[in-house]
Amino acid sequence: MIEAVGLTKRYGAKTAVDDLSFQVRPGAVTGFLGPNGSGKSTTMRMILGLDRPTAGRVTIGGHPYRSLPNAPRQVGALLDAKAVHGGRTARTHLLSLAQLAGIPARRVDEVLGVVGLQDVAKRRSSGFSLGMGQRLGIAAALLGDPQVLLFDEPVNGLDPEGIHWVRNLMKTLASEGRTVFVSSHLMSEMALTADHLIVIGRGRLLSDMSVTDFISANSADFARVRVPESAPEEREKLTSSLIEAGGSVMSEPDGALRVTGLPLPRISDLAHGADVRLWELSPHRASLEEAYMRMTQGVVDYRSTDDAKAGLLEPPQAAYGGAQGGYGGTQGGYGAEPGHYPQHQPADVPQQSWYAPPPPGQNPYAATHSATAPAPGPATAPPPAAPEPSPADRAGEQTSEDPR
């Protein structure tokens, strides 16, 4: 059991970890999520007693790490895959660590087998790939057969087979009653591995709940409704009757409608009542990745800007008018035909950066941390993500422009 209480770390004026309190329980894989620079690694280092907290404390099994009796037998950690002297072989690296905890050399060969490095055990680690380095780091963590395991980004650089193996390893370790704490910036990975999620952003706790709760709290189901493209008035009619019935409607860039708050049969009935033909009525579930992105979008430290390549490209010859090709690319046949963009749309939402809105009242964090967070409610609500086309969309427009 790892317990942090009011954990804070400041580097000069910058606060890396801000009043973080959480518990990591045994018998489950706890995912530790956050964007780059959100303080995950700093927190991990503080758990291991490498960095001293500015305020607060973190304990493992009730003890601060530095006063744990025989720490390597109780806590195993993978912090940095490449934190190995390159001149040492995999085996001698592990041997030097094993000797610290009085672990017999036989155990070194065991863990080398467990992580699949037995064939390169006598090779210098400087020649190791990132994936092999991760395996070596995991071997070091497993060495003392500890009850508490910490892994910082363990799947970085691993091949699909390795990722699968790490997933199963984490689950197995947790099922044996151990405490497993895994950091990652990939929600999709955590959704498959973790039982419990701790999400931080800019060093603050954003969410601390089980994966099941996280899904039900954050992933909004919606229906995609498509009406014939040649009948914009039918689209208007359907939109207004859906809003009247209490649903909320947003427009997708290719002309389809995202409807939330109404069950599918009700949408069908309403369309029937309004005498509108439907080309598509399909249920969708916003992915956890989207929920996570929405939660953290206000606290991302490093965000890329659009690469205009201003100094590299000739200015485009033709104006943009009539160029719709870019948007439809990801949508298959529907949006590809020109002519329906964007005059009729109540609220245009670029596809690439569209995150499903949270259910009302479920996500207080997004509202406090992000000015662009969506206000739950009727269709008049502003689009939740960037109101301008995302870089990807613009790039799409530009490439579609080039052949002319």
Next chain:
Amino acid sequence: MASVPAVLNSEWTKIRTVSSTTWTLICAFAVTVAMGAGVSALVNGTFDDLSETEQLTFDPTLVSFSGTVLGQLAMIVFGVLVVGTEYSSGMIRTSLAAVPQRGTLLFSKIAVAGVLALLVGLLTSFVSFFLGQALLGDRGTDLGAENVLRAVVGAGLYMGLIAIFSMGVTAMLRSSMLSMGILIPFFLLISNILAAVPYAKDVIRYFPDQAGSKIMQVVPEAMGSDPSPYGPWAGLGIMVAWVVAAVLGGYLVLKNRDA
């Protein structure tokens, strides 16, 4: 609580499993012995060309240790690498996660590497001495002569202490590059050049290498060197004080800074 024998054992594994250990120590031995032998042979051949003062204070023991000026650089590299690679590779975090008692880790590391450096230093000094005396022929001396054994053992201690001093400095600076960039020019050039400058030499003679190397002299003011206000053992004591200060500084840095 990681036990001290376990940490010592682990540090010994770390040291013997990297090739830089072997190469730097072989280099220290070979350079010191070869250069000492070369200078001994040269001095023997050109003895009549030496100045009168130098002839009067001729110190065959010191001549056979002429190689330490260069050989100590390899010892410095050894000391820097033993500590510095932990930082440059990031291994220090793995090590400290396994041994949260930072003092135990650093002192064990320095103990293992220091004893190894002292042993190699002693081997180097004895081989240098015997080879040098053989090449000096009739002008040579032998271990039985007064103060000679002290000088030979002292030369070995000097080599080992230089390595330990480098370990302490590297633990303070936490970087191999930085430590080498400071230590090597200092011991190769600055210290030797300033030692010849009037006024400056009054301060420089208390620097670790200047003070420590006094112990290699059998004849006082050997080879026309300046008289010093301290004797051979006091000189070594000054050097030991420097070493202790460097190691303590390294310990305080390791103990108080985030890894």
